[in-house]
Amino acid sequence: MTMDWSRIEREFYQCNKCGLCLAACPVGKDLLLEKYTPRGKVQLARFYRNGVIELTKRMKEIFAECLLCGACTVTCPSGVHLADLFVEMRQIIASEKGLHPRVEPAIDAVDEAYNISDEENAERDEWTEDIGDIPLEAYHKERAEVVYFVGCVSSFFPMVQGIPQNVVHILNSADVDFTILGGKEWCCGFPLIGAGAAADIEKLRDHNIEAVREVGAKTVVFSCPSCYRTWREYYRTDLAIFHITELIADLIKQDRIKLGEFRETITYHDPCDLGRHGGVFEPPRTILSSIPGLELKEMEHNRAKSVCCGGGGNLEMVDPALSRRLATKKIKEAQRTGANTLVTACQQCVRTIKGAARREKIDFNVLDITDVVMQCLKPRD
Numbered sequence: 001m002t003m004d005w006s007r008i009e010r011e012f013y014q015c016n017k018c019g020l021c022l023a024a025c026p027v028g029k030d031l032l033l034e035k036y037t038p039r040g041k042v043q044l045a046r047f048y049r050n051g052v053i054e055l056t057k058r059m060k061e062i063f064a065e066c067l068l069c070g071a072c073t074v075t076c077p078s079g080v081h082l083a084d085l086f087v088e089m090r091q092i093i094a095s096e097k098g099l100h101p102r103v104e105p106a107i108d109a110v111d112e113a114y115n116i117s118d119e120e121n122a123e124r125d126e127w128t129e130d131i132g133d134i135p136l137e138a139y140h141k142e143r144a145e146v147v148y149f150v151g152c153v154s155s156f157f158p159m160v161q162g163i164p165q166n167v168v169h170i171l172n173s174a175d176v177d178f179t180i181l182g183g184k185e186w187c188c189g190f191p192l193i194g195a196g197a198a199a200d201i202e203k204l205r206d207h208n209i210e211a212v213r214e215v216g217a218k219t220v221v222f223s224c225p226s227c228y229r230t231w232r233e234y235y236r237t238d239l240a241i242f243h244i245t246e247l248i249a250d251l252i253k254q255d256r257i258k259l260g261e262f263r264e265t266i267t268y269h270d271p272c273d274l275g276r277h278g279g280v281f282e283p284p285r286t287i288l289s290s291i292p293g294l295e296l297k298e299m300e301h302n303r304a305k306s307v308c309c310g311g312g313g314n315l316e317m318v319d320p321a322l323s324r325r326l327a328t329k330k331i332k333e334a335q336r337t338g339a340n341t342l343v344t345a346c347q348q349c350v351r352t353i354k355g356a357a358r359r360e361k362i363d364f365n366v367l368d369i370t371d372v373v374m375q376c377l378k379p380r381d
């Protein structure tokens with residue numbers, strides 16, 4: 001594969017080894033070895049480029065122990081684009097040494113079944129079976145102004161299938177003309193990017209864009225921050241792209257959504273792909289602050305400094321024990337605010353954090369922001 005080495009080399013020499021990124025990296029702080037820190041990985045990439053070391057199985061493991069969360073990038077005073085560099089290193093490693101064995105099954109599943117779960121793709125909308133009193137024709141249409149792109153995780157993982165159900169109820173109550181794509185939706189390709197196989201997403205991109213065009217939609221909305229990011233950064237389309245929090249905040253402003261009380265003290269976790277990578281920090285807070293009775297307490301690390309839930313960068317597949325430890329640390333940070341509920345805007349964060357709370361037997365609530373909106377949604381006059 002062709003790499004822009006001149007650009008990458010400039011990044012190497014921008015790093016003055018100050019070590020400030022070490023304090024921002026959840027993985028480095030847990031594993032406590034220089035090679036797992038952002039600074040250590042930059043040096044390894046440089047040594048490889050200069051022919052000092054070779055790409056070995058060990059290198060594949062080291063570069064896989066990363067959330068691609070970007071906390072290092074926003075911390076670096078020298079402007080080194082660390083997370084982008086690590087994605088590129090994964091591409092080089094995958095092209096020369098193959099995919100990481102723990103990621104390979106999911107990537108093969110996307111290739112063959114067009115979803116990460118290796119399920120029949122036509123079953124994508126099985127979450128609609130217990131959606132309640134909304135008829136299928138209201139949200140699965142041949143023509144619509146807006147497509148709601150559900151994403152693999154919310155489609156197939158029962159723990160978070162409530163999220164698309166919420167979205168359908170919310171958009172329906174606001175009279176948005178929207179549709180889902182059902183089996184015509186394919187994986188957006190995000191897991192391939194993290195696996196080092198970004199070049200393979202073209203087929204998925206072309207298919208998904210065509211599926212949206214077929215229904216005549218000009219706008220695509222996402223509840224998954226990673227699908228949202230992939231469409232924004234890799235799809236190169238003129239379709240309008242929004243995360244569901246942006247759309248809901250707008251619908252509240254237009255008075256098309258009215259929210260009743262929610263008496264709870266909560267903290268909000270910024271998902272990496274929505275916040276740091278997508279720049280969407282305020283719409284979720286606008287939604288939460290419009291709910292009477294809800295008190296929002298910010299965590300020490302919020303907005304661009306938010307700490308990843310532990311579920312980014314395919315780490316959950318590669319090193320589930322580390323992913324769990326990081327999720328448990330996230331819960332501890334959230335608890336320090338005094339809140340007993342963490343609200344986020346990402347199905348993967350919900351799965352990772354809720355899963356850790358259950359396993360560690362921590363009495364702590366985790367909700368997606370659409371759960372909160374759904375619970376206080378008032379019928380329109």
Ligand code: SF4
Nearest residue numbers: 015016018019021076
């Ligand atoms: S913060 Fe930036 S300059 Fe400092 S060690 Fe990390 S990558 Fe290098």
Ligand code: SF4
Nearest residue numbers: 025066067069070072
């Ligand atoms: S992207 Fe996140 S996990 Fe990876 S090195 Fe940077 S801070 Fe650490």
